[in-house]
Amino acid sequence: MIKAIGLDADDTLWENETFFRVTEAEFRRLLAEHGDAEAIASRLFDAERANLARYGYGIKGFMLSMIQTAVELTDGAVDGRTISRILEMGQDMLAHPVNLLPGVADALDRLAGRKLILVTKGDLMDQERKVAASGLGDRFTAVEIVADKTPEAYARVLHGHGVAAEGFLMAGNSMRSDVIPVLELGGWGVFIPHELTWLVERVEAPDHPRLRQLQSMSDLPDLVARLEAEA
Amino acid sequence: MIKAIGLDADDTLWENETFFRVTEAEFRRLLAEHGDAEAIASRLFDAERANLARYGYGIKGFMLSMIQTAVELTDGAVDGRTISRILEMGQDMLAHPVNLLPGVADALDRLAGRKLILVTKGDLMDQERKVAASGLGDRFTAVEIVADKTPEAYARVLHGHGVAAEGFLMAGNSMRSDVIPVLELGGWGVFIPHELTWLVERVEAPDHPRLRQLQSMSDLPDLVARLEAEA
Known part of the structure; x- marks a missing residue:
């Protein structure tokens, strides 16, 4: 699912x-x-x-x-x-160091074997540097760096990977960029708030049946298992 | 081929x-x-x-x-x-206007139906703006904006499109970025010099059996047909 x-x-x-x-x-x-x-x-x-x-x-x-x-x-x-x-x-x-957030490496271990797509926006070279410095590059099926996280950008990414929106779940700390555009496309949006989030990215949570909120990345593998069990 | x-x-x-x-x-x-x-x-x-x-x-x-x-x-x-x-x-x-070079629109018309991939480097947002302003977006199977045109970057693009290097031809005005890395991978490199090319991009042409040079994009469709006829 x-x-x-x-x-x-x-x-x-x-x-x-x-x-x-x-x-x-x-x-x-x-x-x-x-x-x-x-x-x-x-x-x-x-x-x-x-x-x-x-x-x-x-x-x-x-x-x-x-x-x-x-x-x-x-x-x-x-x-x-x-x-x-x-x-x-x-x-x-x-040149700043790349410091993984707590629970990330473990969550990725537990999600191994799934199609994982890193979707980020910003400077191409800087984002690539951070992926390399994180040591996480190999955990992902693909790294997609987009100019902006619009529904159109997500649709392009999904099309490129042959994935229908209904079968796509996106998790991130920006309601505006990670959650809402994916909900709009028909996918699942998982909001994992971070205590520091740029003002531009902070928007009201919509009331939506495919929106979930988690405390940390550590909770993501269980959520995915739960959603699949419910389906 | x-x-x-x-x-x-x-x-x-x-x-x-x-x-x-x-x-x-x-x-x-x-x-x-x-x-x-x-x-x-x-x-x-x-x-x-x-x-x-x-x-x-x-x-x-x-x-x-x-x-x-x-x-x-x-x-x-x-x-x-x-x-x-x-x-x-x-x-x-x-915000500069996007002025197509002579012969480009016609060459793309003649290449229609083929898998055409635009491969460019630079600022993500600026490159996307230019693709949109050029009106050529629909002519391409894909637009790939990479941080640098290394053999690894081309390999990633080819892998994503399921194309073997032997069946890939790359054309551009930079010997360093458009031609040499593709030759290295085992593809065809077509050098189409432009009178203005940044010093960093100008390097000596290698002596290579899969390197071709053209005067302008207008000559590309015939070259492709010729390479296929020779194969």
Whole structure:
């Protein structure tokens, strides 16, 4: 019944948002004389959101939005040292270690033998680096890096793997990106919240018969078994 | 005999490098008081090349390398207006029109019915935008956007489409990215040079029995027919 399981990567398999938060905190300190912490964070968020359609998701777009915000907040008086520091901060993010979330390796062990598809969005090269660094690459039938997690993007992935939406279950920490588009297609959506989730990804849970919520990846193998037993 | 044809996108199907050249020329003018044109171009190229492993290919990485070069060339004295202008220049690139190269639409018409795979590298979102804007999306069996055009990346694409390398022909303007890795895998490589090709992509042509060179995409359908007749 569940023919394929899709798994989100960032903040579902490994830590990600925490690196953005740490960098954002340093960005606020760097520009502290040009506004209070909240005002700086809010300007940066506005820039990120406005730039999403042109930059897409990922660290390079975040770097460009930090640079733009630094120029704007200082009325053009930003100095080269600050710009350099922002570039370094972004480059550090692009090299950050990949720390698996608790229970992930074990859950993947218990799901072994199933068609597992990692579905993630962001910078192509950075996502590939993280898959390699995670050591989990071999656990997946396929790694699909998409520009955005729209119903159309999921439909393309499913088509490529010959899987009908009814037999697809997607699990991840973003209600907006991992759950809702898959429910819309007719699949199962499993929401595994992470304490840090970017504001853009946080939307209201719909009331839906194929939506489930779990505490952690550790609970996923049992849920899959249960859904199949009920079918 | 030729089971699938891979086509590069940038400077094979549509203009691309010209937008980088125009932007680079403006970058040189913007920083003209900090070095002669050649020195600025050479510093920018060094930064781009050094950043390739962390940023990958594409416009966002180019923007970040321009910003870094501006800070370095001015010894940190770059002003916010210059940084803003660089951001605008990059954003203009990300919105540039997609101009098909001569003969492309006709060549694709003549190849219709074959398994055509567009294989391109760079920013995921930007490449998808260009495919959509080109109006050519429907001509392809699949669009594969990869982080880098290594033999491994081609092998993954071929595996995903169930095509053996011996039955794969790849055509493009980069000897390094479109031709050599496919020859290495055991496929056919068709080099279609473009007058503007980034220095990084230009490498010596190997002496190889499965390498062909064409003047333009217009000649590709005949070449494919000829290779099949000879087989």
